[in-house]
Amino acid sequence: MRRRTTAQALAQRSRIVLECAEGHSIMEVSRRLRVAPDTVRTWRRRFLERGLDGLCDDPRPGVPRKITDADVERVIVKTLEETPKNATHWSTRSMAAATGMSQSTVSRIWRAFALAPHRSQTFKLSTDPLFIDKVRDVVGLYLDPPEKALVLCVDEKSQIQALDRSQPVLPMMPGVPERRSHDYIRAGTTTLFAALEVATGKVIGSLHRRHRAAEFRKFLVKLDKEVPAGLQVHLILDNYATHKTLDIKKWLLAHPRFHLHFTPTSASWLNLVERWFAELTQKKLKRGVHRSVQALERDIRAWLTDWNEHPRPFVWTKTADEILDKLATYCRRISDSGH
Numbered sequence: 001m002r003r004r005t006t007a008q009a010l011a012q013r014s015r016i017v018l019e020c021a022e023g024h025s026i027m028e029v030s031r032r033l034r035v036a037p038d039t040v041r042t043w044r045r046r047f048l049e050r051g052l053d054g055l056c057d058d059p060r061p062g063v064p065r066k067i068t069d070a071d072v073e074r075v076i077v078k079t080l081e082e083t084p085k086n087a088t089h090w091s092t093r094s095m096a097a098a099t100g101m102s103q104s105t106v107s108r109i110w111r112a113f114a115l116a117p118h119r120s121q122t123f124k125l126s127t128d129p130l131f132i133d134k135v136r137d138v139v140g141l142y143l144d145p146p147e148k149a150l151v152l153c154v155d156e157k158s159q160i161q162a163l164d165r166s167q168p169v170l171p172m173m174p175g176v177p178e179r180r181s182h183d184y185i186r187a188g189t190t191t192l193f194a195a196l197e198v199a200t201g202k203v204i205g206s207l208h209r210r211h212r213a214a215e216f217r218k219f220l221v222k223l224d225k226e227v228p229a230g231l232q233v234h235l236i237l238d239n240y241a242t243h244k245t246l247d248i249k250k251w252l253l254a255h256p257r258f259h260l261h262f263t264p265t266s267a268s269w270l271n272l273v274e275r276w277f278a279e280l281t282q283k284k285l286k287r288g289v290h291r292s293v294q295a296l297e298r299d300i301r302a303w304l305t306d307w308n309e310h311p312r313p314f315v316w317t318k319t320a321d322e323i324l325d326k327l328a329t330y331c332r333r334i335s336d337s338g339h
Contacts, residue, residue, distance in 0.1 A: 013043045013055045020044050067105060075099055075109050079117060089117040125331070128264035135320050137261050138236055138270050142198060142316035149232035152195040152204075152223070153273035156240070157280070158211045162187040162296040165289055180287075188293040192280075192300060193219040195235070196273040201313030203276060205304045207297050213245040220248070224255060234259045238268055272314050 001014040012035070019029040026044070030037040046054035075095065084094050092110070096103045110116065128134065145151045163184040170179040191211045195204040206222055208215040227233055237243055239262055252258055263270040284303045290296040 009057075010055060013047075016040050016043045017047045017055070067101070067109075071099075071101065072109055075101070075106060076113055076115070079110070079115055089120075091118065124266045125327075126264040126266045128267070131264045131267070132324060134262060134264045134267075135270065135323055138263055139316065139318070139320040139323065141234055141236060141261060142272070143319065145198065146232065146234070148230065149234055150227055151198040151234045151236065153198060153271050153276075154193075154195045154219075154235045154237040155268075155271055155273045155277070156211060156216070157192040157194065157277050159189045160192060160285065160296065160300070161189050162290040162293045163288075164291045169289060178287075180289075187291060187296075190293050190297055190300075191215070194273055194276065195219075195223055196276050197311075197313075198272060198316075199313065201311035202308050203273075203304060203311070205300075207300065209293070211242070213242040213247055216242045217247060217251055220251060220255075220258070224258075232257050232259065234261060236261045236263065236271055238263050238271060239265050272316065275314050 001011050001018065006014075012033070015033055016029060016035070016039070019032060020026075020040070024032070026037050026040045029035075029040045033040075043055065048054075078098065079090055079095065084090055084098070087094065090098075092103045092106045095101075095106045099106070141151050163186055165181045166183045166185060167181045172178040189209075191208050193206045193208065193216065197203070204223060204226055206219045208218070223233065223235075235258060237260065242248070243260070243262075252260065268274055280300070280303065284299060288296075288299060290299065
């Protein structure tokens with residue numbers, strides 16, 4: 001009766017039964033729940049006769065079922081194990097033609113078993129031999145950061161394009177969305193180096209026209225200046241070559257308070273700064289119009305300043321064991337995964 005997902009009719013019948021169980025008369029229950037006395041009698045009698053099953057609706061008469069379980073199984077097996085001759089995936093029309101059923105029947109079967117042949121997703125399993133160790137290392141920093149230390153998620157968003165549409169953008173109107181031309185004029189590119197503070201959500205950013213170890217070293221110098229001297233600095237970053245050059249290694253030896261923690265290869269989802277890049281892309285860059293690289297960089301700096309005025313940290317919730325267990329379950333489901 002208290003469950004939010006319960007149908008209201010079933011909840012009402014449950015209230016009737018509980019009121020009767022407390023010893024109230026039929027007329028009293030009718031008055032308290034504002035239902036007809038015959039309704040109280042009906043559900044009280046059905047509960048006494050059949051228990052909880054009596055509170056459910058009886059099967060209603062109708063046209064006899066035409067689609068058998070064998071027909072349903074045939075559609076499901078064909079959907080999962082075969083492909084049409086002239087396409088990479090089934091549609092409701094092609095499946096209806098292949099099975100001799102109606103398109104609506106195929107659609108109902110697919111919805112009932114959560115099948116969507118028109119949809120696809122991408123994935124990639126990391127083959128890093130130190131995958132488990134790196135996952136535990138990075139997730140440990142998220143869930144249990146060290147004392148007197150700052151954990152920063154660092155990455156570069158390279159090749160950000162300054163795009164100007166070939167025609168003016170048409171504004172949104174009632175019933176009409178904003179419209180822009182599909183073609184564009186590219187004015188140039190820039191690269192954003194960003195470091196996300198895990199604890200506060202603040203971001204330290206730096207824009208450069210090129211994406212080399214020299215620019216990354218300049219960014220490390222900036223981090224060294226902005227982070228208080230008494231704190232250790234733990235950087236979570238990917239395996240890009242510019243992070244491991246001899247020049248960077250020498251700089252790290254001269255600054256022992258910096259500690260690098262690399263995510264596994266093909267596992268950038270472990271780096272929280274990627275989530276912040278998604279916010280930047282969705283809210284500023286995707287629909288932005290910039291006629292020059294300078295205008296693009298100006299907008300990025302303004303957005304970064306506005307973010308740091310009201311930072312919102314991203315909270316990591318999954319433990320390393322939960323991640324590894326889920327990955328192991330997935331690997332067991334796919335055949336010949338080699339993991």
